[in-house]
């Protein structure tokens with residue numbers, strides 16, 4: 001069982017504490033302000049009001065005994081950087097830190113962060129990609145060339161046909177790996193399986209080909 | 219071609235503006251503070267320093283002519299709610315708003331937001347899920363029961379075998395839809411294809427089964 005310390009209880013930090021608590025992990029929640037700490041008292045295993053830029057504070061927390069330290073201090077770049085550096089120097093196994101900007105992220109890496117996260121920036125990208133596509137509900141990039149996407153079929157010319165008739169592999173060089181119909185999901189569908197209106201196809205292929213399919217759908 | 223207005227240029231709003239500009243979309247960037255607007259001047263199609271809680275401001279922007287209005291005002295719940303409500307009432311096609319908390323999100327929906335986003339909260343969940351699993355690099359939930367995940371194979375007992383020998387379908391009730399080896403991706407692999415050390419398998423199946431595979435890997 002792994003142990004977690006979350007330093008900085010903004011929206012991201014609180015979400016980490018809540019998710020860890022839901023899965024019954026041991027989590028220490030720390031913030032310099034009382035209110036966020038109070039909000040976590042019923043949820044975290046342990047809480048503390050403290051300034052994590054202070055080496056003494058981190059020593060007393062036994063920061064070196066934690067498997068994962070998550071630094072959720074966002075708007076105070078100096079506090080984020082100092083906390084990350086000290087946590088790593090004092091012996092925390094893995095330190096994951098939230099960054100404001102790319103430059104902030106680079107500094108965090110230099111001072112020892114094992115992983116740097118950009119929640120707002122990543123969500124900005126992801127939202128735009130979904131807005132610019134019309135039928136792509138969700139996607140995951142498998143590499144910088146290939147993507148997997150869930151595409152909703154609303155185009156009447158694509159429905160009431162089976163996969164052989166639709167022939168997405170030839171037309172778009174895409175592989176269909178699942179068809180979701182109502183709440184049911186059909187994985188590795190048969191070529192004779194049908195696609196109906198509002199079904200969601202999970203497809204894999206080159207990013208431009210997925211976008212071409214999205215364009216082609218009305 | 220669609221038109222976009224981004225009201226509130228925090229990290230999320232700026233990321234939306236930058237991503238839209240990269241894809242050559244028309245985007246108007248607005249903030250009540252000068253500095254974020256100056257940062258976007260070279261990037262956005264148009265910029266403006268203004269308080270978006272003001273109905274007159276939104277009318278003068280012709281907010282009703284935009285296909286998408288993205289409200290990136292985070293820490294000021296009142297401004298976020300008022301801006302969202304007014305933008306929708308004045309006729310913006312789709313309004314997407316960033317929320318601080320679940321309750322904030324519910325209010326935004328009630329005042330007309332077409333979509334509500336929780337970047338920090340969602341990233342908190344997603345980070346924890348990855349931390350608690352040892353070999354899952356990335357995942358996308360296809361429904362509340364099934365997930366697709368990229369699993370890195372570091373376990374010596376899983377490598378130098380082909381898919382028939384590995385037999386993940388019988389052992390874990392999972393479908394392998396791709397094998398990534400070095401930078402190359404092999405989609406819909408053949409049963410005779412081999413899995414090597416550090417390969418990444420893209421698998422689909424019930425969430426608990428993906429977690430069971432993750433547990434079984436050393």
Ligand SMILES: Nc1ncnc2c1ncn2[C@@H]1O[C@H](COP(=O)(O)OP(=O)(O)OP(=O)(O)O)[C@@H](O)[C@H]1O
Pocket residue numbers: 007008009010011012013030031032033036050051052053072073074075076079338
């Ligand atoms: N030196 C410090 N020691 C401990 N906690 C700190 C320190 N400095 C800031 N914090 C805390 O970090 C938390 C997150 O910081 P802040 O809200 O500024 O960032 P944020 O990036 O906007 O957060 P989020 O986007 O996750 O809501 C705050 O609750 C703040 O009190």
Ligand SMILES: Nc1ncnc2c1ncn2[C@@H]1O[C@H](COP(=O)(O)OP(=O)(O)OP(=O)(O)O)[C@@H](O)[C@H]1O
Pocket residue numbers: 120225226227228229230231248249250251254268269270271290291292293294297
């Ligand atoms: N009434 C308003 N009109 C226009 N812009 C506003 C208004 N109120 C706040 N903003 C702007 O919204 C931007 C984002 O707000 P803020 O930084 O408080 O939220 P945030 O959730 O921490 O943002 P992010 O997490 O995306 O960095 C700020 O640049 C702020 O100036």
